[in-house]
Amino acid sequence: MRMIAIVVVSAALGAGALPVTAQQPGATRDTARVLSYPIPPAGRLVAITNATIMTASNGTIPNGTIVIRDGKIAAVGANVSVPAGAQVIDGNGKYVIPGIVDAHSHSASEAINEGTQSITAQVRMEDVLRQDALGLYRELAGGVTTLNILHGSANTIGGQNATVKVRWGLPADSLLFQGAPPGIKFALGENVRQTNRTVLPGQERRYPRTRMGVEELLRDAFTRAQEYRREWQEYERGRKNVKRGQAAPMPPKRDLQLDALVEVLEGKRLVHCHSYRADEILMMLQVAKDFGFRVASFQHVLEGYKVADEIAAAGSGASTFADNWAYKLEAFDAIPHNAALMAERGVRVSINSDSDERARRLYQEAAKAMHYGGASEDEALRMITLNPAWQLGIDKRVGSIEVGKDADLAIFNGHPFAPASRVEMTLIDGRVFFDRRTAPTLEHLMELIRQKQGPRQVTEVVP
Amino acid sequence: MKARRRRLRIADCGCLAIALLGTSAGAQTQSAISPAQGAPAQSAIVVIRNATIVPVTGPRIQNGSIVLRGDRIEAIGPNVAAPSGARVIDGSGLFVYPGMIDGGTQLGLTEIGSVPGGEDTQEVGDFNPHNVALTAVNPHSELIPVTRVNGVTTVITAAEGGLISGQAGLIDLMGWTPAEMAVRRHAAMVVSYPSLGGGGGGGGFRGPQRSDAERREELDRRTRSLRSYFADARAYAEMKGRVATAGGVRKVNQAMEAMTPIMRGETPVIFDVTTADQIRGVLALADTFGIKVVLRGAREAWRLADSLAMRKIPVIVGPLTSVPDADDPYDMTYANPGVLARAGVKIAFQTSDAANSRNLPYNAALAVAYGLDADAALRALTINAAEIFGVADRYGSLAPGKVANVVVTTGDPMDVRSVVRHLFIRGQPVPLDDRHTRLYEQFRARPRTQ
Structure with a gap:
């Protein structure tokens, strides 16, 4: 079913047609008939000229041009000429940054927590993606182009992630970031222990209830995964060495949960671990070391600044909030200097949203790393672009403005960290998925009311 | 009389603080006392020189000076002589703003969201007009220094929920007791105007499922209940x-x-x-009972901007981080303040937060990005809020005679990259440390592990 869907979509895109119209976000009774949302064509030759280009990898180009060919960045620099036939986007007075990568999102998810058991490595976020989730459109309007859609934090080992590009309006399957390494959500602390959950009369508490129990579950799960892998290895060996006349060995029972954990053991599936306190971060690092895998990113990691050296030494990333704190006990030692301090200690840090709301203004969140702890402008920019891309294993594809990378870009009307700045245009694979000039803004809606009801009726007067 | 009492109080705690501080009195960044309580009181005179002064109610002054004496601003101008004995702060490259005012927080009434023991934000029952927020404000909350070091010096704090949630206090974010913090103990009554509730469901997380008719009936019942309470109150007041x-x-x-x-x-x-529907309901209530209305939140107030301007009803917008409904334009929350201000509505901002009320100016920044004039935003953060709560004679701008809530920054406070360098509340220097800076310094000094 999935295969068929992909074929249909790519056929439609390949033809360069505009076959799809999406439900226009913000389409009210006033606007629904007026607006439609054409899905942008693919594969065009595009040039963004005269813009300030913040590359995230090679500093800022004050007056530069970006050429996009077939969805990839073909050239970038101060002295780049515009190829004949290119569609030109005038970047005069504008700032271009790499499309924002949000390393912790629950957008477009029909459900996020399979909370019945504490180990649910078998469930997959890509099975519950919704292409019509409005959060996606609003994230585009905030310059976000890639999301790490994670399972919730109810379980010690939650479900498998979906790395997606915010291709709003296209069918759910075409949201998937093709070629992104698979990942999985782990979680520690209060949520997994169900600390703040009201237990109804007669209801039994779910194991684990302590941080010790969380460690035990992890070790148990990975011990089972090791044994499962050994069974399969023995089976494969036995199958190859079957002697004439001997019966072929029976394959072990396929276990979808342990399959995912074996991929973790073999470094083929990235672990994104929800965590708060320093002690549980150290525990997770020790478990990972004992079983021979790396934690790709600690998520939230609000006390990461206390054990930054240990995180850096393990080669793990840290993806944190800019300044969210005090909402629960394990968030009471959270400090807004966390991102800058971990970076100072050599950790690759990203700032994430974990929320459809914060995702719309991650650029403002990133600037907080400059405010608290004094990160440089480049470092702050990398915290929402190149660093999260690295944590998701897609930094060869996205996260900076470099030749050969996907043309995922956000264009601002001013410096992205300045107070009066907003996103004017967002491109993914060189296609304009958001353009404020045609977006359903409040101004647009008021203009429609003005046209329909006359200039004096824009805002009603209640006498 | 009132002013003298305040000065006496300051003098009293000044002795105590100096005794505690010993030799470090006057040092801006040192504090021997818990910063939760605020700075030691000092009767010193302070002058900030060579700074860009942004009085809000008057033009900017380049290379200006501002003199603080006691709890008041004494003088501002391009050529102000430093009084003898004044502590002089070189403000070169810095900007001086009045302290910002948050029109809606739960500061002092909450500490850690998930720990019920520290929560005094919601009373049982629908009608609690006699509950006074200031009774439960914890002056030693860790959230208070975290808020003020970002330049937010004065806030409305109040309980929420029910229909009449209780009385909001206007407080300065400094003081040893709630009474010392109070600017106005009875600043306003907070009414949570009934709204069309959700349809429930969601696997039981959002309560039992309800039909549209049931939701409307519930809304009508609650609206009638609120109206009849106001009618009772009117009768009581008349009889009294x-x-x-x-x-x-x-x-x-x-x-x-x-x-x-x-x-x-x-x-x-x-x-x-x-919503606009709720605002229409409030206007009807105001017409019936002749009460003084301030709207808060009011994401859809743009639909009634001209009405609100004509009736001179102020709107405390925010939080700007609230997400519009599915049918609404994507930028509706961000653009609403600009539409209101252009129509002539007096606006202020609220965060509706406690732990992150420090983000008040960044709320305003989002409004500026989507059409609010930057000067109007600054007024909304300061003088407008002071006017709405009737304290503009003492708060909301830099002018001689006003309370010296003064923030010295490296730039526009709405710019996240700007940093506060000096802070004065009621003329007293406030240490720029808090729970966060203490943990930061502590772990920044952790020896490197190999």
Whole structure:
């Protein structure tokens, strides 16, 4: 079913047609008939000229041009000429940054927590993606182009992630970031222990209830995964060495949960671990070391600044909030200097949203790393672009403005960290998925009311 | 009389603080006392020189000076002589702003969201007009220094929920006791205007499923209930007046007593609303009862901007981080303040937060990005809020005679990259440390592990 869907979509895109119209976000009774949302064509030759280009990898180009060919960045620099036939986007007075990568999102998810058991490595976020989730459109309007859609934090080992590009309006399957390494959500602390959950009369508490129990579950799960892998290895060996006349060995029972954990053991599936306190971060690092895998990113990691050296030494990333704190006990030692301090200690840090709301203004969140702890402008920019891309294993594809990378870009009307700045245009694979000039803004809606009801009726007067 | 009492109080705690501080008195960044309580009181004179002064109610002054004496601003101008004995702060490259005012927080009433023991934000029952937020404000909350070091010096704090949630206090974010923090103990009554509730469901997480008809019925019932409470309050206030004139005695009802200044139009009512429908309901209520209305939240107030301007009803917008409904334009929350201000509505901002009320100016920044004039945003963060709560004679701008809530920054406070360098609340230097800077310094000094 999935295969068929992909074929249909790519056929439609390949033809360069505009076959799809999406439900226009913000389409009210006033606007629904007026607006439609054409899905942008693919594969065009595009040039963004005269813009300030913040590359995230090679500093800022004050007056530069970006050429996009077939969805990839073909050239970038101060002295780049515009190829004949290119569609030109005038970047005069504008700032271009790499499309924002949000390393912790629950957008477009029909459900996020399979909370019945504490180990649910078998469930997959890509099975519950919704292409019509409005959060996606609003994230585009905030310059976000890639999301790490994670399972919730109810379980010690939650479900498998979906790395997606915010291709709003296209069918759910075409949201998937093709070629992104698979990942999985782990979680520690209060949520997994169900600390703040009201237990109804007669209801039994779910194991684990302590941080010790969380460690035990992890070790148990990975011990089972090791044994499962050994069974399969023995089976494969036995199958190859079957002697004439001997019966072929029976394959072990396929276990979808342990399959995912074996991929973790073999470094083929990235672990994104929800965590708060320093002690549980150290525990997770020790478990990972004992079983021979790396934690790709600690998520939230609000006390990461206390054990930054240990995180850096393990080669793990840290993806944190800019300044969210005090909402629960394990968030009471959270400090807004966390991102800058971990970076100072050599950790690759990203700032994430974990929320459809914060995702719309991650650029403002990133600037907080400059405010608290004094990160440089480049470092702050990398915290929402190149660093999260690295944590998701897609930094060869996205996260900076470099030749050969996907043309995922956000264009601002001013410096992205300045107070009066907003996103004017967002491109993914060189296609304009958001353009404020045609977006359903409040101004647009008021203009429609003005046209329909006359200039004096824009805002009603209640006498 | 009042002013003298305040000065006496400051002098008293000044002795105590100096005793505690020993030799470090006067050092801006040192504090021997818990910063939760605020700075030691000092009667020193401070002058900040060579700074760009942004008084809000007057033009910017380049290379200007500002003199703080006691708890007041004494002088501002391009050529102000430093009084002898004044502590001089070189403000070269820095900017001086009045302290910002958050029109809606739960500061002091909450500490750690998930720990019920520290939560005094919501009372049982629908009608609690006699509950006074300042009673439960914890002056030593860790959240308070975290807020003020970002330049937010004064906030409305109040409980929420029910229909009449209680009385909001206007407080300065410094003081040893709630009374010391108070700017106005009875700043406003908070009403949570009824809204069309959700349809429930969601696997039981959002309560039992309800039909549209049931939701409407519930809304009508709650709206009638609120109206009838106001009617009772009006009757009580009238009767109270008549009894007073006749020299009689009447049984006291605490809740109705608390409503009396509201019904007499002496104290404003903050109506927490979201939609245009709710605002229409509030306007009808105002017409019936002649109460002084302040709208808060009011994401859809743009639909009634001209009405609100004509009626001179102020709107405390925010939080700007609230997400519009599915049918709404994507930028509706961000663009609403600009539409209101252009229509002539007096606006201020709220975060509706506690732990992150420090983000107040960044709320305003989002409004500026989507059409609010930057100067109008600054007024909304300062003088407008002071006017709405009737303290503009003392708060909301930099002017001689005003309370010296003064923020010295590296730039526009709405710019996240700007940093506060000096802070004064009621003329007293406030240490720029808090729970976060203490943990930061502590772990920044952790020896490197190999």
